[in-house]
Amino acid sequence: MQRPKKIHFKANPKVFCILSITLTISLIGILVFQTQLLAQKSEFVSSSQKELTELLGKENQDTPLLSSGEISELTQLAQNLNFEKIDKVHYISAIQSTVLAK
Secondary structure (H helix, E strand, O other), X not given: OOOOOOOOOOOOHHHHHHHHHHHHXXXXXXXXXXXXXXXXHHHHHHHXXXXXXXXXXXXXXOOOOOOHHHHHHHHHHHHHOOOOOOOOOOOOOOOXXXXXXX
């Protein structure tokens, strides 16, 4: 039985150098792109927080969320869909012998 021939691989220094430089440049490019994307997202978050604090400011707390016209429209819609106004909600309780009750 013959032994398989061993494959000898000689690393070419030029190829290794070119591949390592290319990989380094690529990783730096990805790092710059991700840093730029992170800066944009953080700017968006901070501007959104500013807008949210303005909306929730003391001036806007006095204004109602729905106007009286919108409330009457919602009431009319609920009546048209045959919804009923309820006073108390009765929750479903699990039987003691079930797994949910344990």
